[in-house]
Amino acid sequence: MSMGQSSSDPRTFAGFSDVSALRANRLLAALPSAVLQDIAPHLRQLNLERGRVLFEPGDDVDLTHFPTRSAIISLLLVTRDGREVEAASIGREGAAGGIVSSGHKPAYGRAVVQIAGPVLVIATEQLEAAKRRRPEIADLFSRYADALLAQVMQSVVCNALHPVEQRACRWLLATHDRSETDIIRLTQQSLAEMLGVQRTTVSGVAKTLEHRGLIRQHHGHVEVIDRDGLEETCCECYQAVEDHFRLLLPEVSED
Incomplete structure (x- = not known):
């Protein structure tokens, strides 16, 4: 970057x-x-x-x-x-x-x-x-607006067509990208609110992901153990948004 x-x-x-x-x-x-x-x-x-x-x-x-x-x-x-x-x-x-x-x-x-x-x-x-x-600022924000719109549009598709497990993986991956460590400060209730589902649904998904060795749950946060495994479990929505962002804003994306 x-x-x-x-x-x-x-x-x-x-x-x-x-x-x-x-x-x-x-x-x-x-x-x-x-x-x-x-x-x-x-x-x-x-x-x-x-x-x-x-x-x-x-x-x-x-x-x-x-x-x-x-x-x-x-x-x-x-x-x-x-x-x-x-x-x-x-x-x-x-x-x-x-x-x-x-x-x-x-x-x-x-x-x-x-x-x-x-x-x-x-x-x-x-x-x-x-x-x-x-003009450089205006151009940068115009391209960022396009990238943000792509994220919103992809969220519509993901929420409508993909199961909660894949949607949860997408959210974890996107959040992990922005974290400084493998620890994500996140409660099950927070994730449930973001996904628009019941906490019990998220609890079941989290247990499944933990059983597969992809994450480890702690009180108040989640630790990413196997990122590659999360990417394999996730739907295509995460990568589609990432690819579009890199095309629009290559100077902002990480190398």
């Missing part, structure tokens, strides 16, 4: 002293140094706890969040009776917000911190101004 040509001098970033934090989000790291310097003064770093709601349906998305390290934000569709199903997840390869370029920016779904961790935050209006000044 290309990490850009960011300066090693923290003073270059006009008050944002933690340059490594800027590089920790791959979407930001893909920007040339001069472009990154343009938006760095407007960024701030926050540590968000699991369950933090970033916006609700209909809210104006006035902040754009860039997850770093193992932080993951889920985009959820919410039904009238309050049930939720995940449409997409965003880790350090992307951003929640910042896709709409002008005017009112109402959210269609709910954004929730699924796995706690540090994020970089910028006012969306500041990001929009930077897009107008810097």
